[in-house]
Amino acid sequence: MENSTKRNEPLVTHIYTADPSAHVFDGRIYIYPSHDLDHEQVSNDNGDQYDMEDYHVLSMDDELSPCVDHGEALHLRDIPWAKQQLWAPDAAFRNDTYYLFFPARDKNDIFRIGAAISSSPSGPFLPQPNYIPGSFSIDPAVLVDDDNKAYMYFGGLWGGQLEKWQTGTFQQDAAGPADHEPALGPRVAELNDDMLTFKETPLEISIVDEEGNPILAGDEERRYFEGPWVHKYNGSYYLSYSTGTTHTIVYAVSTNPKGPFVFKGKILTPVVGWTTHHSIVRFKEKWFLFYHDSSLSGGADNKRCVKYTELNYNDDGTIQTIDPYKN
Numbered sequence: 161m162e163n164s165t166k167r168n169e170p171l172v173t174h175i176y177t178a179d180p181s182a183h184v185f186d187g188r189i190y191i192y193p194s195h196d197l198d199h200e201q202v203s204n205d206n207g208d209q210y211d212m213e214d215y216h217v218l219s220m221d222d223e224l225s226p227c228v229d230h231g232e233a234l235h236l237r238d239i240p241w242a243k244q245q246l247w248a249p250d251a252a253f254r255n256d257t258y259y260l261f262f263p264a265r266d267k268n269d270i271f272r273i274g275a276a277i278s279s280s281p282s283g284p285f286l287p288q289p290n291y292i293p294g295s296f297s298i299d300p301a302v303l304v305d306d307d308n309k310a311y312m313y314f315g316g317l318w319g320g321q322l323e324k325w326q327t328g329t330f331q332q333d334a335a336g337p338a339d340h341e342p343a344l345g346p347r348v349a350e351l352n353d354d355m356l357t358f359k360e361t362p363l364e365i366s367i368v369d370e371e372g373n374p375i376l377a378g379d380e381e382r383r384y385f386e387g388p389w390v391h392k393y394n395g396s397y398y399l400s401y402s403t404g405t406t407h408t409i410v411y412a413v414s415t416n417p418k419g420p421f422v423f424k425g426k427i428l429t430p431v432v433g434w435t436t437h438h439s440i441v442r443f444k445e446k447w448f449l450f451y452h453d454s455s456l457s458g459g460a461d462n463k464r465c466v467k468y469t470e471l472n473y474n475d476d477g478t479i480q481t482i483d484p485y486k487n
């Protein structure tokens with residue numbers, strides 16, 4: 161008999177999984193994670209230890225019900241433009257089609273974002289022959305808004321190469337802003353109706369404090385690092401992300417899907433392992449945080465496991481901070 165899923169425990173233990181993007185499709189929770197390989201790797205700042213080659217889709221009937229692995233949904237060998245490193249994916253449903261969005265290094269070692277399509281939320285997904293024109297960096301997250309407009313959020317520092325795109329073209333040796341300068345923001349681009357191309361040149365999102373001042377690059381407790389996710393709650397847009405070097409999931413709020421977003425606070429305290437990456441989804445009147453840590457491998461940065469827990473709001477719309485290791 162399959163085991164039921166428990167809060168704050170790995171959804172699956174037969175493979176390593178990370179970077180969960182959760183969605184409700186057809187009344188079921190689908191999770192689109194990275195699939196970490198069981199490789200011994202030395203960690204470096206370029207993220208070479210994250211050498212993933214395929215994606216598996218997971219799903220659950222309900223909270224606490226067994227988590228099903230639907231098997232390989234897309235493999236690197238079938239993506240014509242991609243060379244290596246299938247990092248954090250996301251999925252969306254529109255036009256009666258399921259779309260899988262994913263970053264990978266192209267043949268020139270530049271991270272791009274690709275799309276693949278399926279008639280089923282569990283795949284298999286058929287990749288497009290080329291990456292999305294004008295895409296770069298990592299960690300796509302797609303919001304299909306209530307008016308049916310779709311926005312892709314993306315970008316990540318260090319191995320994710322966002323620093324190299326400050327001029328709009330790839331600059332191999334570009335460094336990030338100085339500590340006293342505004343931090344780099346994630347990018348957002350509205351998608352065309354085909355969901356396979358950008359409607360516009362990606363825009364840099366501004367994240368500001370309560371006084372409207374930009375969060376600075378040296379403010380590592382609050383500045384954007386990677387892993388954007390946008391959800392709506394009571395009509396406001398919540399942008400949540402990883403702070404990278406300080407290992408926290410934080411969030412900022414806006415009335416506009418393109419910002420500016422006002423920084424609010426912490427969602428998730430640091431987890432076991434260097435990276436932290438999450439998604440937020442509503443299911444049957446409850447809100448859930450899907451996240452990962454490295455507990456299943458005893459702390460190996462590149463062997464992570466996806467977990468979930470409930471997320472709660474205060475009356476003023478702020479999110480209660482979660483420490484996943486405390487009851």
Ligand code: FUB
Nearest residue numbers: 210247248386387435437
């Ligand atoms: O899994 C590879 C990378 O690690 C992701 O793209 C980042 O968000 C971080 O979790």
